[in-house]
Each structure stands twice: as structure tokens, then as C-alpha cells.
Amino acid sequence: MERTFVKDWRGVHKAALALILRCIADHGSPPSPAELQVATAAPSAETVQHMLQEMESRGLIFRDPGSGSILAAYPLSAVPTPHRVRLADGRQVQAMCAVDALGVALVFGQDTHISSRCRHCRADIEVSVVGERIGAYSPASAVVWYTPAAVHCAVAAEGQCPYINFFCSREHVKDWKRDLSAPRGQILPLERALDRARAVFNPMKGLGGGPS
Template sequence: MELVEVADEERAARLGMTGSPTVLIDGVDPFAVPDARVSVSCRLYRGLDGTVDGAPSVDELRSALQAAESRDCEAECSPVDTVGRGGRGRLAPVDGGLRAVQQAVLRHFAATGSTPDPADLEPRAAAHGRAATDVLADLAAEDFLALDDHGRIRAAYPFSAVPTAHRVRLADGIEVWAMCAIDALGMPDMLRTDAVITSADPVTGETVTVTSTGGRLTWRPSSAVVYLGQRSCTGPAADIACGALNFFTSRRTAQEWADQHPDFTGQTIPQDRAEVLGRSVFGSLLADSEPA
């Protein structure tokens, strides 16, 4: 643990400090809020219960550290690391307008439930001296999103442009499709909103529902789990993993599905680990974003 004193806004900008204290874990602010400005002023933190304090709570710090640990483990230990791009994360780099266009795509999905046309993205790309189609191609090449044969967006993790097994209803009534179970679990934290996730056990067809309220997730049935799997080949997550990242009503049905699909390798994980993985992969995608 390193304590860093920041005396001016230039250094605050370089470190990503948006008020004191700012906690960085592996260089990432796990408590970042949308549109927060660089600042050397005091910072306030709002807990899940609505209370405001001058620092994150012990429980919140512990949760953030566990999320970072899970992210590292997924990158180094797990056979399934495609969700987080092999530990590299889903947040596109700033260079070349990649992050600006990525975040514009995500906001459009969240606001409309559908994919944007390239023309809708031209202002973002033009601000970086590029065409939207070129930026989208670069994003697809690095698996920040996936394009169809006509260059249209078919997936912008965590969103899908076509129906999937995972439906997410946001607090404002917008309904979106998630690419997989982990993507669905990451949406409420990424968008800082309540949501209801509805999916179905691929073996029994029984409904699995996860309700996010104030950052807390409630699973029905209580025995539900997530299976993380992927094919042994290489390629974008949309093709080699998303079809094997599903909700199941129990470990028994998850194992039954795995036995029926030997072309996938993976593991069953409990609810708390699935939640941490969803938050760690997607929670920060819009935390440091340009104005819409």
C-alpha cells in the first residue's frame, strides 16, 4: 500500500484523483462516479445505504479488493478469461478516439435499447480526427465490440444488438439484451442503476431472476449459479465464450449442461463470485467518460 500526497491539479490529473481521498487499486479507481472532475478538494462517498462519508467503508474497501483479486485470478488462474480479455479489461484506450466511441455506443444502448448507426458516432470520432467506421474496426480488432459482415455493431460488451437468453430491464423501463450472464450482472454497476435480469436455465428452461436494488443483488431461485465456459479456439468472446456463460438454477443442471457440451471447458461459480466478476469487468466502463 502506497500513500501519495497530491498538491496540485496537474498531478491529480496524472494520477486520476477526483478528490481526497482517492483510492486506486492497480491504478483503477473502484469508486469512480460518472463525470467526476479532477480535483484536490475533499471527496465524499455515498454508501449503499445512502449515507455519505469522507471515505469508503471497510466493507466497500474489502469488496473492491476482492473484485481486484478476482480479476487477477481470472487473468492468471482460470481457464475462462475471455470475458475480461485475458485480464486486459473491457475499457478501451483513449488514443484514437477508441474510448470516446466505445462509451458513446454503450450510452446509446442504455438509452434506447438498440445499437447506434455509425452516423450517430461520427461527432465522437471526428473529435479525434477519424471516421466512425475506422474507429469501430479498431474496437472490433481488439474485441471491445463485435461487428457483423456489413460492419454493423452486433455486440458491444455487455450489450447485444440481437436477442439473447439474457434480458435486462433497467430502472427507467429500457430493456436490453446482455451478451452473457456475466455481462448482465455487470450492467447495473456500470450504469449505476437498479435492474432486473431475467434468463433461463438452458437445461430445464426454468427462469432465473436477479434483481439489483441499490447495488445489492437478489437471486431467484436462491440455488442459482453461473457457468463460465469457452471453446478451445481463439476469437472474439461473442463467438467462443458468450454462449457458454449462462445462469443455471443449480450446480446440478450446470454440470449436466457441461457434460452435454464437451466442446466447451469451464467451471461453475457461485453467486458472489459471479457478481464480483461482473462488477470488475464492466463497472468502470463509463466511470471516466466524456459528456454525452
């Protein structure tokens, strides 16, 4: 996941993204444009819309092409996904992909427990991130299939994220790839998948705020 969307962001983007993440985590939905205007001290509603367009172009957020509603603010999704994450403070969120699910612990500065399913057989997969390391997980053979952004022409939410999933074993990744025209990628042990999450989300550490 080679997104570098936070490399040169401005303070206004940071304030806006922090509010969006907190609202999704607290309420399951993003803030209103009016709330964003207050949080960023934007002079007008038009300025807020321009800011959202710029954030989307950088890959910080993903919006519905028709309504303009915010559907995701990385690493969180405002709509249901297969990757449910419970924060240590009890809040529950949805992540865009397996690597994003692992990155939630970094962005919110607290331990997490991930509940997902094998992309091939739909068996339950449970993974804990404790102290920014992989904790307990099951099954013991669980891995992540990772496909790089360079493989896709679409934005990450549509082209990359749907393919970055948990699998209960390497064998099930291979079976899935045989059954489907899957894009190029690699199998990652969970700790290496967390390393990918660190590469993306370390610049955002604590942005979602600590335990509520």
C-alpha cells in the same frame, strides 16, 4: 472473463462506446456512422471505420462480418439474447452472457433486474443487482457457469459468451455438461459471478450514463 479491453483505450474509444451503449439502451440499435463521427469529432467517415475496426480488435464491440453492423457493445447486445436486463429507470436491454448481464448495473450506474433461463432445463431465473450487490434471486440454487477466454480461439462474442450462462442449480450444470461437449470452466455462486463482472466492467463504471 479476462477481457482487458479498456486498459489502454483512448478518449475517442470511450466517447464512441458511451454513445453506442446509450443508443442501444435507448433505442435498441447502435448509432449511425454519422452520429459516431459527430460524437468523436472524427474528421472523416474513413476515420470512423478505422476507429470501429480498432475497437473491435480490442473486444469493445462485435460486428457482423458481412455488413459491418454493430451487433454488440459490451456488455450489451443489439440483437436478442437469453439475458434480458431491466434498468431501474425502466429501460430494457439484452446482455451478451450471464456475467455481462450482471455487469450492466455497473456500466449504467443503477440497480437492475435480470430475467434469464436455465441453460439446461429452460426454467426461468430472476436476479436483481441492488447497490452493486446481488439482491433477491430465484431459484435459491441459481449459479453461473463460467468459461475463461483462454479456452477459446474465437472472439468472446462467438467463443466465450455462448457458454457463460445461468443455471438453476449445480446439478443442472453437471447434467448439461454430460449432455454436451462443454468447454472447461467452473461453477460460480452469483456473488462470485458478480465479482467477475466487476473485474471486467469496473473501468467502465457509469459509462452508459445514469438513469434517464
